[in-house]
Amino acid sequence: xxxxxxxYLALDGTNSTAEKTAMLVDxxxxxxxxxxxxxxxxxxxxRPKGTGATxxxxxLCLRHTGHPAWLFDECRSAVGDLSETVALLxxxxxxxxxxxxxxxxxxxxxALIGVDAEAKERIITEAWTVLxxxxxxxxxxxxxxxxxVGVQRKTVAKALAKVAGVDLDLVVHRLxxxxxxxxxxxxxxxxxxxxxxxxxxxxxxxxxxxLEGEVESLGxxxxxxxxxxxxxxxxxxxxxxxSIRLWSRGEESIGPMFPELVAAAxxxxxxxxxxxxxxxxxxxxxxxxxxxxRLNRRVAPAPQLSLFGEExxxxxxxxxxxxxxxxxxxxxxxxxxxxxxxxLAQRTADVIGISPLVPFADWSELAAIRNxxxxxxxxxxxxxxxxxxxxxxxxxxxxxxxxxxVDPFTLDAVLIGAQPGSGRRxxxxxxxxxxxxxxxxxxxxxxxxxxxxxxxxQAEIESLDRWIRTNTVARRGPFREVRPEQVFxxxxxxxxxxxxxxxxxxxxxxxxxxxxxDKPADEADDLETLAGLLPASGT
Amino acid sequence: xxxxxxxxxxxxxAGGFHVDPxxxxxxxxxxxxxADHATPGCGRYLASERTLxxxxxxxxxxxxxxxxxxxxxxELGQCRVSLHPAxxxxxxAQIRIECDxxxxxxxxxxxxxxxxxxxxxEVVPCDTLLTESTFGLPIxxxxxxxxxxxxxxxxxxxxxxxGRTTVFLSYAFGKAQRILAGLDASIGPIGVHxxxxxxxxxxTRAGIRxxxxxxxxxxxxxxxxxxxxxxxPPSATGTPWIRRFNGPEGARMGFVSGWMQVRxxxxxxxxxxxxxxxxxxxxxxxxxxxxxxxxxRVGVTHGSxxxxxxxxxxxxxxxxxxxxxxYVGESPPTSAAxxxxxxxxxVPDREREE
Numbered sequence: 001x002x003x004x005x006x007x008y009l010a011l012d013g014t015n016s017t018a019e020k021t022a023m024l025v026d027x028x029x030x031x032x033x034x035x036x037x038x039x040x041x042x043x044x045x046x047r048p049k050g051t052g053a054t055x056x057x058x059x060l061c062l063r064h065t066g067h068p069a070w071l072f073d074e075c076r077s078a079v080g081d082l083s084e085t086v087a088l089l090x091x092x093x094x095x096x097x098x099x100x101x102x103x104x105x106x107x108x109x110x111a112l113i114g115v116d117a118e119a120k121e122r123i124i125t126e127a128w129t130v131l132x133x134x135x136x137x138x139x140x141x142x143x144x145x146x147x148x149v150g151v152q153r154k155t156v157a158k159a160l161a162k163v164a165g166v167d168l169d170l171v172v173h174r175l176x177x178x179x180x181x182x183x184x185x186x187x188x189x190x191x192x193x194x195x196x197x198x199x200x201x202x203x204x205x206x207x208x209x210x211l212e213g214e215v216e217s218l219g220x221x222x223x224x225x226x227x228x229x230x231x232x233x234x235x236x237x238x239x240x241x242x243s244i245r246l247w248s249r250g251e252e253s254i255g256p257m258f259p260e261l262v263a264a265a266x267x268x269x270x271x272x273x274x275x276x277x278x279x280x281x282x283x284x285x286x287x288x289x290x291x292x293x294r295l296n297r298r299v300a301p302a303p304q305l306s307l308f309g310e311e312x313x314x315x316x317x318x319x320x321x322x323x324x325x326x327x328x329x330x331x332x333x334x335x336x337x338x339x340x341x342x343x344l345a346q347r348t349a350d351v352i353g354i355s356p357l358v359p360f361a362d363w364s365e366l367a368a369i370r371n372x373x374x375x376x377x378x379x380x381x382x383x384x385x386x387x388x389x390x391x392x393x394x395x396x397x398x399x400x401x402x403x404x405x406v407d408p409f410t411l412d413a414v415l416i417g418a419q420p421g422s423g424r425r426x427x428x429x430x431x432x433x434x435x436x437x438x439x440x441x442x443x444x445x446x447x448x449x450x451x452x453x454x455x456x457x458q459a460e461i462e463s464l465d466r467w468i469r470t471n472t473v474a475r476r477g478p479f480r481e482v483r484p485e486q487v488f489x490x491x492x493x494x495x496x497x498x499x500x501x502x503x504x505x506x507x508x509x510x511x512x513x514x515x516x517x518d519k520p521a522d523e524a525d526d527l528e529t530l531a532g533l534l535p536a537s538g539t
Numbered sequence: 540x541x542x543x544x545x546x547x548x549x550x551x552x553a554g555g556f557h558v559d560p561x562x563x564x565x566x567x568x569x570x571x572x573x574a575d576h577a578t579p580g581c582g583r584y585l586a587s588e589r590t591l592x593x594x595x596x597x598x599x600x601x602x603x604x605x606x607x608x609x610x611x612x613x614e615l616g617q618c619r620v621s622l623h624p625a626x627x628x629x630x631x632a633q634i635r636i637e638c639d640x641x642x643x644x645x646x647x648x649x650x651x652x653x654x655x656x657x658x659x660x661e662v663v664p665c666d667t668l669l670t671e672s673t674f675g676l677p678i679x680x681x682x683x684x685x686x687x688x689x690x691x692x693x694x695x696x697x698x699x700x701x702g703r704t705t706v707f708l709s710y711a712f713g714k715a716q717r718i719l720a721g722l723d724a725s726i727g728p729i730g731v732h733x734x735x736x737x738x739x740x741x742x743t744r745a746g747i748r749x750x751x752x753x754x755x756x757x758x759x760x761x762x763x764x765x766x767x768x769x770x771x772p773p774s775a776t777g778t779p780w781i782r783r784f785n786g787p788e789g790a791r792m793g794f795v796s797g798w799m800q801v802r803x804x805x806x807x808x809x810x811x812x813x814x815x816x817x818x819x820x821x822x823x824x825x826x827x828x829x830x831x832x833x834x835x836r837v838g839v840t841h842g843s844x845x846x847x848x849x850x851x852x853x854x855x856x857x858x859x860x861x862x863x864x865x866y867v868g869e870s871p872p873t874s875a876a877x878x879x880x881x882x883x884x885x886v887p888d889r890e891r892e893e
Contacts, residue, residue: 012802013812067677068853074846075678080803088678088800473803 003031004039004101005135011149017443020151024159034102037186042147043156044175045251045520050145051112053120054082057140060124061086080473083140087133096132104131105181109142148485152522154393164190169204169392177201177251202236202247203272203321203329207394208382208401210411210525212532215363215383215404223385225333226358226366227318228378229403232278233291233518237261237315237352239271240325246277246315250518257294258313264351265315267343270325274390275317275355285377286311292514317344318355318382321390329390336390373406380405409495409507409533411436411525412516414446415486418468419478421453428461429468429480432512434490436503437526446484447527449503450492450510460515487516487524495533503527505534540667541618541636541643544863549645549669553638554618556585558645568620570647571631572597572712585613587622589630589745593712596737609658612637625649626660627818628713629742635663643667644832648841650817651824652684656717656747660828668834669862673819674797675843681797681821688721691814694793699727699766704790706781708773708810712738713818715770718795719749722768730755730763730784732771760784797821829855838862 007027011020024043028036062072067089079085099107108127112120124143131139141147157175161168174189177200191197218224234249244265246255255262258277267273279290290311320340321329328336337357344354358381360366370381383402394400413434421430430453435446456464467486474481491513498506505527542549548560556566563580570576570586572593577586579598584591588606595602609632612619617639622632627648634645644665651660695705709715711734719739722729729752731739742749753759755769763769765786775781776792784790794810797817804813820828829837829851839848840862848859 015811065677068850071677071846071850074843075676078676079678079801084802085678088680 001101001104001131001135001138002096002098003027004035005132005138007039008138008149009134011151015443017152017155021155021159021162024151024156025162028159028163032100032102033183033186035100037181037183038101038105040156040160040175040186040189041179041181043149043151044153044179051109051120051143053112053124054144056117056120056124057082057086057143060121061089064125064128065089065091077472077475080471080475082470083144084137086140087137090128090133090136092133093129093131095130096135097130099130102181102183104139105142108139112143148483160189166190166193172204172392173198173201176204177247178253199240202238202245202251203274203327203390204392205234205236205249205274206319206390206392206401207523208403209394209396210529210532211383211402211404212529215367218363218383218398218402221360221362221366223387224383225337225386226360226369227355227382227384228358228373228376229380229382229405230276230278230285230316230355231377231379232276232285232316233295235275235277235315236321237265237267237271237273237275237317239265239267239269241269248277248518250520254295258315260351261313261315267352268324270322271343272320272322273315273317273340273352274319274321275315278314278316279311280314281311283377292517295518312351314351314353316353316355319390332387332389333384334386370404370406379403379410410489410491410513411529412487412519412523413450413490414484414521414524415482415488416446416448416484417479417481419480428465430461430465432488433479434488434510435484436530437524438503439526439528444526447503448501449505449527449530450490450501450507452488452490452510452512455512456515464515485521487519487521489513489516495530497534503530505530541638541641542645542669549862551616551618551636554615554620554636556615556620557581558634559647566615568615568634569594570625570634570645571628573628573648573710576647585615585620587630587632589741590632591630592741592744593630593738596741597712607632610661623661623663624658626651626654626657629657629716629745629747631657631713633661633663635665641666643669644834645669646671646828648673648819649824649828650820651828652681654684654717654818656720656742657713657818662828662831664833666834667836667838668829668832669838669840670825670829670847671819671841672825672839672844672847673842674817674821675825675839675847677822679797679800679817679821680823681800681817682815684721684816687814687816691718691721691793691795692723692726694791694812695722695726695768698791702765702786702788704764704766704784704786705768706784706790706792707768707770707795707814708776708792709770709795711735711772714795714816715772716742716747716749717816717818718770719752720747722750724750727766727768728753728759728762730759730767730769732769732775734772735770755784757783826851826855829857836860840864 007023010023014020062069075089076082076085108123111123127139128136157168157171161171170193236247238245244262245253246258246261248254279286317340320336323339358369360369373380381404383404385398388399413436415432416435417433418429419431421428432452433448434450434452435448437444438447468480468482471483472480473483490510492507492510495505495507497504500506542551542558547557547562547564549558556568557564558568559570559576560567561578565582567581568585569590572590577594584604585607586604591604591606607613607622610621610623612621619637621635623635625631625633625647627650631647633647636643642665644663648671649660698705707718709718715735716738729750731752732755736754739749755763760783763784769784791811793812793814795814795816797815797819798804799813799815836858837851838860841864844861848861851857852859
C-alpha cells in the first residue's frame with residue numbers, strides 16, 4: 001500500500017507528463033502484478049464503485065477524534081475533500097503495517113460491500129490501525145469510489161508499452177473495454193502480440209476534430225465523403241461467436257440499456273460496427289436528452305420493452321471495423337464503406353441502420369446542406385477522406401475525421417468553478433465558470449473563456465450543486481473552485497478577443513446545452529479549437 | 540480590558556501605546572518585524588533588539604527605536620511591559636502587559652517547534668491571552684521539522700542529480716533563514732533573492748549560523764543552474780529573473796509553508812512540491828499554549844478566529860472573543876486569502892478571472 005501511496009502522492013505532486021510516465025514505468029516494474037493490476041484499473045477509469053461507507057467515514061472520525069460536528073465541517077470546507085479531511089484529523093497510528101495494495105483492496109475495501117454498518121465500522125477502524133496517515137487518505141478515496149488521479153489514459157498506456165516493449169497502439173487496444181484488476185489480466189497487458197487476443201473488447205475509437213479554417217482548404221471535394229453528424233452515443237456493436245455487445249465510447253457496456261438493439265443485431269460472427277445509438281421518433285432522431293433518460297434507466301428488463309414502443313433506439317452504423325473476423329481498419333474508408341453497405345443491404349430490420357452518405361457536388365453546396373441540419377435533427381456534418389484508414393484516437397489533419405458542426409457554435413468545456421445565483425437560485429451554484437484546454441503548454445492547462453448560467457433543468461441544477469459542494473478545492477468568497485472533472489456542452493453566438501478571461505477570448509451569449517456526464521475532462525475541447533472559431537478578421 | 544481595538548490597531552489607554560499598530564502612531568510596541576505587524580512611520584518603537592535590527596534593514600536606518608531586553612519589565616504609564624520570546628522568527632516577542640494586578644499577554648505570531656533561527660517560545664502566565672489563530676483548525680498538525688528538512692534536502696539532491704535547479708519559495712524574512720539553516724550545503728551552491736540579503740545579515744550578526752550563500756543574479760547564474768538551490772519569495776515565480784537559473788533539465792519549484800498541509804493548496808499554486816513547514820503554531824500548539832497560560836479570557840485574532848474562539852468556549856469553557864485584525868474580510872485560509880505581500884506564510888492570491 002505504501003508504494004501505491006507514494007506513487008499517488010508523486011503523481012499528484014508533478015505537472016510533468018514525462019515524469020508521470022517515468023513514475024508509472026518504475027511502479028509497473030517493481031510492484032507485484034496483483035497490485036499493478038489495480039493501479040491500471042484506477043488510472044484507466046475502471047474504478048470500483050463506492051462501497052456506500054462515505055457517511056460512515058465522517059461519523060467514525062468524529063467518534064475517534066472527539067471533535068464536534070461543526071468543527072469537522074469547518075475543516076471539511078477548508079480542505080475541500082472528505083477523504084483528506086478525515087485523514088488529516090485522525091490521530092496517527094501507533095504502528096503502521098505495510099500491506100500490499102491488492103490485499104487492502106480485497107480485505108478492507110471490497111469487503112465493505114454488502115455488509116451491515118457494524119461490520120463496515122469494524123473493517124474501517126481496523127484499517128486505520130494499520131495504515132499510516134498518507135495511506136489513509138488514499139484508502140478513504142478507495143472506500144468512497146470514483147478514485148481519480150491526474151493521469152491521462154494515454155500516459156498509462158505509454159508506460160505499459162515501455163515496460164512490455166510492445167507497440168503503444170496494441171496497449172491502447174488492450175486497455176479498451178473494461179479492464180479486470182487481476183494479476184493475470186495485468187500480465188496479459190504486457191504479453192507479446194497474439195492473433196486472437198482482442199476478441200472480447202472493442203477497438204480504440206477513432207475520434208474527430210473540429211474543422212479548422214475554411215472548408216475549401218480541404219482540397220478537391222471529390223476526395224471526401226460527407227455524413228450527418230448524429231447527436232447520439234458513439235458506440236461499437238460487436239458480434240463475435242455467440243455474443244453480441246454494445247460498447248459506448250465511454251467504454252461502458254451499454255447493451256443492457258438497449259436490449260432491442262442487441263436483439264436485432266443478428267449479424268455474422270466476427271463483425272464490428274462503429275456508429276451511433278439514437279432514439280428515433282416519428283420524425284427522425286430525438287434529442288440527446290431522450291437518450292440520457294434511457295441511460296439513467298440503466299437496465300430495461302425484457303417485459304418493459306414494449307414501453308419503448310415508438311421511442312425505440314436505433315444503431316446507425318457508419319463504419320465497419322471488422323468483418324469475417326478480420327480487422328478492416330487498415331483498409332481505406334471507401335472499401336470499409338462498401339463492405340458495410342453489402343452487409344446491411346441484406347437486412348430489412350431498420351433498428352440497425354446505415355448512416356447515409358450526403359451527396360454533394362462542391363463545397364458551397366455542402367455548406368448549404370450543413371445549414372439545414374437542424375431540420376434533420378443532426379449537429380452538422382462529418383467529413384472523411386475516401387482514402388483514410390481507421391486510426392487510433394484523435395488524428396489531426398486530413399487523415400482524421402472532421403466534424404463540421406453548424407452554428408450556434410458549441411463546444412465541450414470543463415467546469416472549473418461556480419458561485420450561487422440570485423433569487424430563487426440563491427442557494428444553488430448556477431453561475432458557472434468554464435475553461436478549455438490550452439495545449440500549447442506542456443502539460444495542458446485549463447484557461448477560462450466563459451461564464452454561463454445554467455440551462456439545466458431543476459433536477460440537474462440540484463445535482464450539480466451537490467457535486468460542486470462536495471468537490472470544492474478552494475473558495476474565494478462565494479466563488480468555489482471545483483475539481484476540473486465535469487464537462488458541459490456550451491453553445492454561444494459569437495466569439496471575440498478579450499482580456500476578460502485567461503484564454504484571451506470571450507464568447508457571446510454562452511449557455512449550457514447539456515451536462516456531458518459521458519465525457520471525461522481530458523476530452524473537452526481546446527483553445528486552438530476555440531480560437532479557430534474566430535472570424536477571419538481575427539479581432 | 541487593557542487593550543482596545545481602534546482604527547489604528549490595539550490601543551493601551553493605561554500605558555499610552557499601541558501594539559502592532561497598522562497605521563503610524565506616536566508609540567508602537569511591536570511583536571516582530573513582518574510587514575503585517577510592523578508599520579513604518581511611527582514616532583517611536585519599542586521592540587526586541589533583533590526586531591529593531593530587521594526593521595532598520597527593511598524600513599529605514601534612522602528608525603527611532605528602543606530595544607527591550609527579554610523578560611525585563613519597563614514602565615509605560617501605569618503599566619509594566621515586558622517582552623518574551625515567541626519563537627516565530629528571530630526577535631519575535633510576546634508582549635506581557637501588567638496593570639493593577641491584571642496581566643494580559645499578546646502572543647503575536649508564534650510557534651512551539653524548535654527552530655535554531657529563533658529564540659524558543661516561552662509560556663507567559665496571564666489572565667487574558669490574545670492569541671493568533673492562523674492555523675486554527677485541527678487539520679493543521681505539523682510534522683517534525685527535522686523530517687521536513689530531510690525531505691527538502693533529499694528532493695534537492697534528486698533534482699541536482701537530474702540537472703534541475705531547485706527553487707524554494709518562501710517569505711524573505713524568517714522562513715527563508717530557517718530554510719537556509721536547514722539546507723545541507725554539501726549538496727550544492729545556494730543562491731538567495733536580493734530581498735533575503737538584508738535579513739540574512741541581521742541573522743549572522745546575531746550569531747545564527749547560516750550557510751554561505753550567493754546572491755542569485757547574472758554573475759552567479761552559471762554556478763547555480765542545475766545543481767544549486769535558490770531561496771526566493773513566491774512573487775519571483777514565472778519571472779525572467781527566476782528562469783535564468785534553469786538547469787539543463789529546467790527547474791523545480793517547492794513551496795514551503797504550513798498551507799501545504801492541504802493538497803488542494805499545492806495544486807492551486809501549481810508547484811512541483813509542497814513542504815509543510817510553518818512558523819505558526821499548529822492546532823495542538825494553539826490549544827496547549829492557551830491551556831499553559833492559565834488565562835480565563837482568550838481573545839483570538841489573525842486567521843480562524845471564530846472557529847478557535849468557539850472551540851475554546853465549548854471545550855475549555857473559557858470566555859472568548861474575536862479581536863479584529865487589519866485585514867478586511869478575514870476568513871479561513873481556503874477562502875479569500877490575505878494578500879501575498881503582507882503575510883509570512885505566502886498564501887497564494889492569484890487572480891483567476893475577472
